[in-house]
Amino acid sequence: MATIFLVVIYLAFISLGIPDSLLGSAWPAMRPELGASFGYAGILSMIVAGGTIVSSLASGTMVRLVGTGKITLISCCLTAGALLGFSTAPSLVWLIFLAVPLGLGGGAIDAALNHYVAENYKAHHMNWLHCFWGVGATMGPMIMSYYMAEHHSWRDGYAAVSIIQFALAVILLVTLPLWKRIAATREVERLNYKIPQGQAGSEPVRSAGGSNANVLRIKGVKPTLVAFLFYCGVESTVGLWGASYMVGARNMTAETAAGWISLYYGGITIGRLITGFIALKVHNRLLIRCGQMIAIAGGLMLLFPLPQLFLAGLILVGLGLAPIYPGLLHETPARFGKENSAKLMGYQMAVAYTGTTFLPPLFGAIATQTSIALFPFIVLAFNVLMMMSAEKVNYMLNNRPNSKGMHL
Structure with a gap:
């Protein structure tokens, strides 16, 4: 069960990486259609990153209040909705508005899943986690390239990624009860075998005084x-x-x-x-x-x-x-x-x-x-x-x- 659940977490990190590489790939086609100047891609990127910073800083509190599973599910829905909005946005103003939930959702997933894996799995899983982000970031431009070449539409590329995100949200909803169960199992293992949180054999990290x-x-x-x-x-x-x-x-x-x-x-x-x-x-x-x-x-x-x-x-x-x-x-x-x-x-x-x-x-x-x-x-x-x-x-x-x- 823990292995299957880990696959779900990896899938979530793939979905985190896909949107990160979309804007840069699509912008040469988006810009003339939206009548935007060249530098607006940087402004959109800055808004997304700003939302990521805010949600990352707040993720610790939110995880304690509602749990990692629910935060991941809510964030995935935010990201999927924002991407769907990108695919139908009539103007640049809408993209600026939609960049906010896109950044908030991505940052919360990133921080929450990193924390969860660090707490409940061994260190090498963290390395693979970031590798799967790269899988998603590689898929994003490939998906966009396909839809721009075959359908002549960057909007279809965003819509396709939105569908992927919504499909993941369904998986997360179905597996929601497993989050606490897996964490509880790991806690019992740590107590029984006296393994500290994080990597086996490591010392707990203390904050600087x-x-x-x-x-x-x-x-x-x-x-x-x-x-x-x-x-x-x-x-x-x-x-x-x-x-x-x-x-x-x-x-x-x-x-x-x-x-x-x-x-x-x-x-x-x-x-x-x-x-x-x-x-x-x-x-x-x-x-x-x-x-x-x-x-x-x-x-x-x-x-x-x-x-x-x-x-x-x-x-x-x-x-x-x-x-x-x-x-x-x-x-x-x-x-x-x-x-x-x-x-x-x-x-x-x-x-x-x-x-x-x-x-x-x-x-x-x-x-x-x-x-x-x-x-x-x-x-x-x-x-x-x-x-x-x-x-x-x-x-x-x-x-x-x-x-x-x-x-x-």
């Missing part, structure tokens, strides 16, 4: 936050503006560009699947460094005019990004102490969402005033800044007095 300012003064914290900012900045900028760049600067069709963006998300998905196994033998920090170098190599390839090199670069950027985000999160207690990790996890997620919220719209505003041809240079710059920040953390920790066991 000091003030927020004291935590932020820990050596290496600030550059780590900068690394999170630019990671999410580059990941979301490629997803949102990559198709527009291919259409506007590379003269590709909208459906071809959407298909290529799906390969970028496919790179992230396959990369996380592979690095999940490599991590059994290779240290997280080496994986992070290798991933950053691969992402920079992919960014350099985006500068070349040959389409084949651009596609290879797009996939390499995805492969390189794959181990960075989960690796940085996993390193938090090892780098900064378990007593500080709970508080710092919250800061890292908040800064990561800030990168998603503001950096892609910032590039959209710049491209509107200048040219979309700046896209590969911005992607490369974000990757370089991310690696510089991460390497600064490594340097600071390697030279920190009495930091036993924290050297690379």
Whole structure:
């Protein structure tokens, strides 16, 4: 029963990833029909991300009040309804309005399911969970590309994804009684075998007793936050503006560009699947460094005019990004102490969402005033800044007095 239920959770994370990659893939076709300026995709993305931040911050309280199962069901219905609204929206104003429940629903599902799996399943399931997000993010542009090519309609693509979300809502409704049952079973197992919450053999994470300012003064914290900012900045900028760049600067069709963006998300998905196994033998920090170098190599390839090199670069950027985000999160207690990790996890997620919220719209505003041809240079710059920040953390920790066991 627990295995079947885990499949339901994985399906929920696939459905979380599908809408995340839709807007960037569909925007080249949406923009002329809606009469919207180029940069409005960034504004819509910012509204969605803002809703995600709000619902993520509130999810802990909501889970305690109504439970993870109900929060996931309600959030799924919110997301499905918003996507259905996207498919019928007569104007840009409606899209702005609908972006709010889309972000609120997505953020609540993300936070609630991450918390549930961390509490009730072993650590490797968390890695696969984020891999399945990548499956969904890869499917989104593929679905949109199909409907734009075969039906000449981005609206049908949104409608199809909405149907998928509503189907998942039905599954969640049917399995709603299992949420508490599985959690109760896990709690009995922890009491019987004295296994602490989370991964077996780990210590419970305690909150830092000091003030927020004291935590932020820990050596290496600030550059780590900068690394999170630019990671999410580059990941979301490629997803949102990559198709527009291919259409506007590379003269590709909208459906071809959407298909290529799906390969970028496919790179992230396959990369996380592979690095999940490599991590059994290779240290997280080496994986992070290798991933950053691969992402920079992919960014350099985006500068070349040959389409084949651009596609290879797009996939390499995805492969390189794959181990960075989960690796940085996993390193938090090892780098900064378990007593500080709970508080710092919250800061890292908040800064990561800030990168998603503001950096892609910032590039959209710049491209509107200048040219979309700046896209590969911005992607490369974000990757370089991310690696510089991460390497600064490594340097600071390697030279920190009495930091036993924290050297690379």
